[in-house]
Amino acid sequence: MSLDALFDRPSAKSSLVEKYIAFKKEHPKARQRDVAQGLNVPEAELISNQLGVQSLYLNGDFSSLLKDLPSLGYVMILMRNDYAVHERKGIYENVKVGGPMGMGLIISSDNRIDLRLFLRRWKHGFAVRERLQTGERLSLQFFDESGVAIQKLYLQDNSNVEAYEQLLSRYRNTDQSTAIDFVEVAEPAPLVDVAAIDQQALQEDWSNMTDVHQFVGLLKKYAVTREQAFDIVGEKYAQPFDVTKLKAVLNRLAEEQVPIMCFVGNNGGIQIHSGEIHSVVEMGDWLNVLDPEFNLHLLMSGVKKGWLVRKPTSDGIITSLELYDDQSRQVAQFFGKRIEKSPENLAWRHVAEATLVA
Numbered sequence: 001m002s003l004d005a006l007f008d009r010p011s012a013k014s015s016l017v018e019k020y021i022a023f024k025k026e027h028p029k030a031r032q033r034d035v036a037q038g039l040n041v042p043e044a045e046l047i048s049n050q051l052g053v054q055s056l057y058l059n060g061d062f063s064s065l066l067k068d069l070p071s072l073g074y075v076m077i078l079m080r081n082d083y084a085v086h087e088r089k090g091i092y093e094n095v096k097v098g099g100p101m102g103m104g105l106i107i108s109s110d111n112r113i114d115l116r117l118f119l120r121r122w123k124h125g126f127a128v129r130e131r132l133q134t135g136e137r138l139s140l141q142f143f144d145e146s147g148v149a150i151q152k153l154y155l156q157d158n159s160n161v162e163a164y165e166q167l168l169s170r171y172r173n174t175d176q177s178t179a180i181d182f183v184e185v186a187e188p189a190p191l192v193d194v195a196a197i198d199q200q201a202l203q204e205d206w207s208n209m210t211d212v213h214q215f216v217g218l219l220k221k222y223a224v225t226r227e228q229a230f231d232i233v234g235e236k237y238a239q240p241f242d243v244t245k246l247k248a249v250l251n252r253l254a255e256e257q258v259p260i261m262c263f264v265g266n267n268g269g270i271q272i273h274s275g276e277i278h279s280v281v282e283m284g285d286w287l288n289v290l291d292p293e294f295n296l297h298l299l300m301s302g303v304k305k306g307w308l309v310r311k312p313t314s315d316g317i318i319t320s321l322e323l324y325d326d327q328s329r330q331v332a333q334f335f336g337k338r339i340e341k342s343p344e345n346l347a348w349r350h351v352a353e354a355t356l357v358a
Contacts, residue, residue: 003138003161006168007054007129009176016041020051033149042147042182047126057173057180058125062142063097065125065171066104066117069153070095071163077113078152079264079271083302083325084332086264086271087295088113089156104269112293114272115151121268122150124180127168138164142268147182150268192223199232206233210314227328230307241355243306243323246298247287249355250280258347259337262289262296265330274337296332298323303331308355316343319352 011017016039023038024030032052036043047055058065069075069092076089090112096105097119104117123145130137138161140153155164202222206229209215219229230238253260254277262273279290289296304326311318318338323331336348 001169007056011050043149044124044143044147048180054129056127057176058171059173062119062122066097067095068167073160074156074158076154081266083299084264085297088273089293111274117269144268145183146185194228197222202232209312212311212318225328237310239308239356241306241308243303245355252351254278254280261335261337263333318344319349321352
């Protein structure tokens with residue numbers, strides 16, 4: 001079935017259409033996310049109503065769809081939260097779906113695409129067709145129950161459009177007319193008061209970690225947020241740093257070609273870049289990495305706190321730089337790239353520790 005036939009479905013005739021047209025007239029360069037925020041509606045509602053785009057609602061079989069994504073070839077994937085946007089180009093490979101809550105794991109052989117996906121939060125999916133001044137842009141876009149974007153996949157010039165058409169034919173919802181309901185989900189508050197935590201026991205468990213992946217289990221055991229845990233273990237393992245130093249850190253990493261891992265996530269997944277970075281550019285409030293296959297955009301006005309964190313492992317201390325917003329939500333996380341079960345790259349550690357120098 002051709003793209004024209006696949007995307008041939010009625011557009012919205014609701015009052016939202018007039019509001020959308022008026023907003024775009026006043027803000028012609030606004031992106032869909034910005035328009036949605038301006039109109040106080042979920043971004044997915046704009047997509048569903050085909051405002052500014054053509055869209056096709058998918059059937060929700062995301063586990064199977066993920067396994068078929070390698071057929072698209074070379075693509076760009078985007079994951080974001082309120083203050084960070086992570087864009088990576090590559091080819092889907094080694095797609096594994098299963099385990100707790102149907103988690104998706106995707107790691108390409110060249111590390112260009114590296115994802116941890118929490119499919120229990122994936123509720124809505126769309127194929128999207130946009131008409132831009134530069135031509136047609138095709139994508140797959142996935143949203144949570146609130147209509148907030150989890151991940152977007154954009155075809156590139158050398159992507160397999162025929163495979164895209166086949167995916168749409170296979171995974172399109174048979175009913176394209178039913179209105180979609182989006183349900184607001186409140187973010188969970190810290191589970192316990194810090195004063196009620198056995199702080200000595202938490203400190204001991206932290207010092208006895210043998211693998212960085214044990215950290216999540218530690219948070220669950222004591223029902224604390226990351227920043228609560230950092231405060232409890234103290235400066236031996238976690239120290240705040242001035243986030244205004246981040247630009248200098250990224251520039252030094254680029255100059256010295258120190259390979260890193262950069263994590264950006266939301267409630268539906270984590271997207272990872274592994275390797276060197278090259279071009280660090282500041283544009284207003286945004287601090288950016290602009291490389292051919294990896295882009296990172298950090299809205300620094302929303303980054304309120306930085307932490308240097310040290311986690312003990314059987315291979316030695318593993319150091320990370322972590323960014324948080326004013327609600328203690330993680331914005332982004334940086335590690336030195338390393339081979340599993342190997343010591344940390346000391347060049348990375350030296351750069352990270354320099355953030356603590358006055």
